[in-house]
Amino acid sequence: MTIDEELDALRKSALGCSLVAFGDARTRLVLRSSHEKAYHREYLDELCIQAANCFELLDAASQADNDSVQERSCEAVVLTASNIRMFVRAEDGGPDFLCCVCDFPCISEKLMTTAHKTLGRIADSC
Incomplete structure (x- = not known):
């Protein structure tokens, strides 16, 4: 799967997940994202x-x-007034991360596990 397909699959795997972003925490850049609606670059x-x-x-x-x-x-995990933001990174503490932005009831251990596996596949493909 391509990175975009991996992100789409992760987003669609969790009910209420509106955005999944793959980024680099060192450069503070979102490299790819999957979302239902358009988001401003500032977000x-x-x-x-x-x-x-x-x-x-x-x-x-x-x-x-x-x-x-x-x-x-x-x-x-960060709770805001409008959503939950879940961040995962590789166990080695590398700069690559995934962020899942979801409605309140959707964060689960299954989503965290799936996000870690997705990040591993993306890192292996880069």
């Missing part, structure tokens, strides 16, 4: 900044707890 940029900030905070907390970043957290 996608906001998601990148939020992903980068979440992962930086998780790394800092992990380092404070363990004096090393051996066990990186690779998932973050």
Whole structure:
């Protein structure tokens, strides 16, 4: 599957998921996205900044707890007034991430697992 097909499949796998974005937290760019409606570039940029900030905070907390970043957290969830934003990255803490923007009842362990698998396939194809 192409990256676009992977993102479409992930978005369609979760009821209420309106956007899936693949990005690079280091450069803070959304590289590809799948969505039901058009989103402004500024919104996608906001998601990148939020992903980068979440992962930086998780790394800092992990380092404070363990004096090393051996066990990186690779998932973050942000609740807003209108949606839930789920961010996942590879376990090695690389800059690639996926963001799923969903309605409130849809975030689940299954979606997180599927997102991790999708990110792995995308990373392998790049």
